[in-house]
Amino acid sequence: MSTLVHSFAIRSLSRLLKFCICRGPLRSRGSPPLTILNSGPLCHTPKLAAPMVLGLLLSDLHRLFLHDQVYVIVQATVFLPISLVICVVEWSRGTRTKPQLSIAGDARDQHAARVAKISADVRSQAKDGGLFTSRPDRERISSRIMPPRKRTVDTSQLKNIIEVDTEKGVVYVEPRLRMVELSHYLLRQGYTVPCVPELDDLTVGGLLMGCGIESTSWKYGMFNEICNAYELVSCTGEVLHVTPESDKELFYTLPWSHGTHGILVAATLRIIPAKPFVKLELTHCADRDTLCEKLQNAVAAGDHEFVEGLAFNPKSAVVMKGSFEDAPKGDSPVLSLGRWYDRWFFKQVEELKNGQVYMRTDEYLHRHSKSIFWELSYLQPWGNTPLFRYLLGWVNPLNIALVKSYQPEFTMRYYCDVNVIQDYLVPITELKPMLDLGDEALGVYPIWLCPYLNKHHEVVSIHHPHSKDKDVMYIDVGYYGLPSVRGFDMKSALRRIEEWLMPRRGFVMLYALHTLNCEGLPWPRRDWCRTRLVWQGLGFGMCLPTRSSKP
Ligand SMILES: Cc1cc2nc3c(=O)[nH]c(=O)nc-3n(C[C@H](O)[C@H](O)[C@H](O)COP(=O)(O)OP(=O)(O)OC[C@H]3O[C@@H](n4cnc5c(N)ncnc54)[C@H](O)[C@@H]3O)c2cc1C
Known part of the structure; x- marks a missing residue:
C-alpha cells in the first residue's frame, strides 16, 4: 500500500513539474529565472542555453527516483513544512538576521563567574561518574544518534566573545560560540580566524575537542592548530590554563579528545587580517x-x-x-x-x-x-529550482537544530541508516586510489576535497592524527549523501575503506561512523583501540556515534 502511495505521489509530482516546465509559468521568455540565467555571472553561449536551463529547472529532482526514494520523500515532506514554520517563528522573534555580537565592558568578570559555576557543578557531580556537556544532540551538526547521557554540566551560557586583541593577534572566546557569530564579528573589524569551518552552526568547542578543517587548512592545518591556549575545567573541578609551555602533553592531546579530558570553557585563537x-x-x-x-x-x-x-x-x-x-x-x-x-x-x-x-x-x-x-539536494530535491528559490528560497539555510528537534525520531533514524556522512583524511598522494575506492564502495557524489597540513608535534598524542616526523600534506575526502552502489551495505562498505586507510596512515573523522573491531589488531589499528580505551577510562564520558539499527 505504502509503495503504491509513494509511486502515485512521485508520478503526480513529476507530471506537475513537467507541466510547469513545458506549459507553465517557467516556460515564458523573460520570466525571472530565465532572465537571471541569461545574464550576469551565469551567462552561457546560446548553444548551451536550452540544455542548461532544462538542467537547472530539473536540478536534483532525479533524486526523487533514487532507490531510497522513501527516504527522500519522507525527508522532503517533513523538512519543508518544518522549515517554513521555523522561519516564520524566527522572523517573528527577530533571530533570523545576521548575528550582531558585542563585547561587554566586564566580559572577563562575567566569564569568570560562569566558569566558577561550571567548576562547582563538576565538583558536585564528578564522584557519580561520567559527565557530559549539556549541548543537546539536536544542536550538533552531526546527525548521529547518541546514547542517552545521565549527568550533564550546563555550558549553554558559554557563547560569548570575551576579548579581541588585534596587537597580539588573538581572540579569546567561549566554546559554544558558533562559527557564523565569530566570523561576522571579526570581519566587521577587518579580521578573521585563519580557519573558518564553513557551516554556520559549528562551534569553537566542537571544532577544538572534535576537529575542524577548511579551505585554508592546507596552510594552517586543522582548526586546533590556530589555538594558542585552552581553558579547561578538569574532572576535579580545577580550572586549567593549558598552553604548550604549561603542559605540552595535555595541550597536544586535547584535539580529538571529545571532552574526555575536561570541559572546555574558553580558548585563545589566532586572528589574521581579512579583506572584504x-x-x-x-x-x-x-x-x-x-x-x-x-x-x-x-x-x-x-x-x-x-x-x-x-x-x-x-x-x-x-x-x-x-x-x-x-x-x-x-x-x-x-x-x-x-x-x-x-x-x-x-x-x-x-x-x-x-x-x-x-x-x-x-x-x-x-x-x-x-x-x-x-x-539539502536530498532533503529538498526541488530546493535549487527557480520556482522554489524565488517563492520559498528564504527558508534556507535551515536552522539545523530546530529542524532536528521538530523531526520525528523515525526519520532521523532512517536518515542515519541510509545516508553516508563520512570524512576520510588521507595523505594527498593517496587521493586517486581513495577516490577510486570511494566509487566502488560508496558511489556518493559530489565529493568535498579539502587539502590540509597534518602537522608534526613534539608530543605524539594518541587522539589527534599527528604526522610522524614532519608536516605532511593530507586531504579531507568528504562523502555526504545517498550511496548509489547496488546492494549497498553500510557496515561492510565503511569497514572496507577503514581497512584500506590503515596501512596508509589514513583516518576517519570521529564524528563519523566507525566499524572496526579493535581486538587483537596489529599496529596501527591498536592505536585506535587504545584511544577508545582511554576514552572509557577517563573521568569524563563521551558519546561515540552508534548505528541505530543493525550492529
Ligand atoms: C553534515 C556535516 C558537515 C560537516 N562539515 C564540516 C566542515 O565543513 N568542516 C569541518 O571542519 N567539519 C565538518 N564536519 C565535522 C564537524 O566539524 C565535527 O563533527 C565537529 O566536531 C562538530 O562540531 P560541533 O560544533 O557540532 O560540536 P559537537 O558535535 O557538539 O562536539 C564535538 C565533540 O566535542 C565535544 N565538546 C564540544 N564542546 C565541548 C566542551 N565545551 N568541552 C568539552 N568537550 C566539548 C563534544 O562532547 C563532542 O564529543 C561536518 C559534520 C557533518 C555531520
Whole structure:
C-alpha cells in the first residue's frame, strides 16, 4: 500500500513539474529565472542555453527516483513544512538576521563567574561518574544518534566573545560560540580566524575537542592548530590554563579528545587580517588524474589563501584557489549567495567556466551553509529550482537544530541508516586510489576535497592524527549523501575503506561512523583501540556515534 502511495505521489509530482516546465509559468521568455540565467555571472553561449536551463529547472529532482526514494520523500515532506514554520517563528522573534555580537565592558568578570559555576557543578557531580556537556544532540551538526547521557554540566551560557586583541593577534572566546557569530564579528573589524569551518552552526568547542578543517587548512592545518591556549575545567573541578609551555602533553592531546579530558570553557585563537572580497580561480578537470595533479600543484604553489576541490562525478570536478581582495577587479563576475533566491554554491561553480570569480568574504567563508554542502539536494530535491528559490528560497539555510528537534525520531533514524556522512583524511598522494575506492564502495557524489597540513608535534598524542616526523600534506575526502552502489551495505562498505586507510596512515573523522573491531589488531589499528580505551577510562564520558539499527 505504502509503495503504491509513494509511486502515485512521485508520478503526480513529476507530471506537475513537467507541466510547469513545458506549459507553465517557467516556460515564458523573460520570466525571472530565465532572465537571471541569461545574464550576469551565469551567462552561457546560446548553444548551451536550452540544455542548461532544462538542467537547472530539473536540478536534483532525479533524486526523487533514487532507490531510497522513501527516504527522500519522507525527508522532503517533513523538512519543508518544518522549515517554513521555523522561519516564520524566527522572523517573528527577530533571530533570523545576521548575528550582531558585542563585547561587554566586564566580559572577563562575567566569564569568570560562569566558569566558577561550571567548576562547582563538576565538583558536585564528578564522584557519580561520567559527565557530559549539556549541548543537546539536536544542536550538533552531526546527525548521529547518541546514547542517552545521565549527568550533564550546563555550558549553554558559554557563547560569548570575551576579548579581541588585534596587537597580539588573538581572540579569546567561549566554546559554544558558533562559527557564523565569530566570523561576522571579526570581519566587521577587518579580521578573521585563519580557519573558518564553513557551516554556520559549528562551534569553537566542537571544532577544538572534535576537529575542524577548511579551505585554508592546507596552510594552517586543522582548526586546533590556530589555538594558542585552552581553558579547561578538569574532572576535579580545577580550572586549567593549558598552553604548550604549561603542559605540552595535555595541550597536544586535547584535539580529538571529545571532552574526555575536561570541559572546555574558553580558548585563545589566532586572528589574521581579512579583506572584504575573495577572488576565486576556477579550474575544471575532466578526469581524475588532472584533478589530483591540480590539487597537488595548488598546495605546492602556495601563492594564495584558500584551496578546495569539488568532484561532481568521476569525469567532472573543479579546483578552486582563492585569495583576499579589497574589491572585484575587471569584468570578472561576482558570485552571490546572500540573496534569498541565490543558487547553491556547488551548483553555481559547477556551471561557471574556468576563470576568475569574486565573492564577498562573509559569503565565501560560509559558502556551504545554505545547502549544508549538498545534503539539502536530498532533503529538498526541488530546493535549487527557480520556482522554489524565488517563492520559498528564504527558508534556507535551515536552522539545523530546530529542524532536528521538530523531526520525528523515525526519520532521523532512517536518515542515519541510509545516508553516508563520512570524512576520510588521507595523505594527498593517496587521493586517486581513495577516490577510486570511494566509487566502488560508496558511489556518493559530489565529493568535498579539502587539502590540509597534518602537522608534526613534539608530543605524539594518541587522539589527534599527528604526522610522524614532519608536516605532511593530507586531504579531507568528504562523502555526504545517498550511496548509489547496488546492494549497498553500510557496515561492510565503511569497514572496507577503514581497512584500506590503515596501512596508509589514513583516518576517519570521529564524528563519523566507525566499524572496526579493535581486538587483537596489529599496529596501527591498536592505536585506535587504545584511544577508545582511554576514552572509557577517563573521568569524563563521551558519546561515540552508534548505528541505530543493525550492529
Ligand atoms: C553534515 C556535516 C558537515 C560537516 N562539515 C564540516 C566542515 O565543513 N568542516 C569541518 O571542519 N567539519 C565538518 N564536519 C565535522 C564537524 O566539524 C565535527 O563533527 C565537529 O566536531 C562538530 O562540531 P560541533 O560544533 O557540532 O560540536 P559537537 O558535535 O557538539 O562536539 C564535538 C565533540 O566535542 C565535544 N565538546 C564540544 N564542546 C565541548 C566542551 N565545551 N568541552 C568539552 N568537550 C566539548 C563534544 O562532547 C563532542 O564529543 C561536518 C559534520 C557533518 C555531520
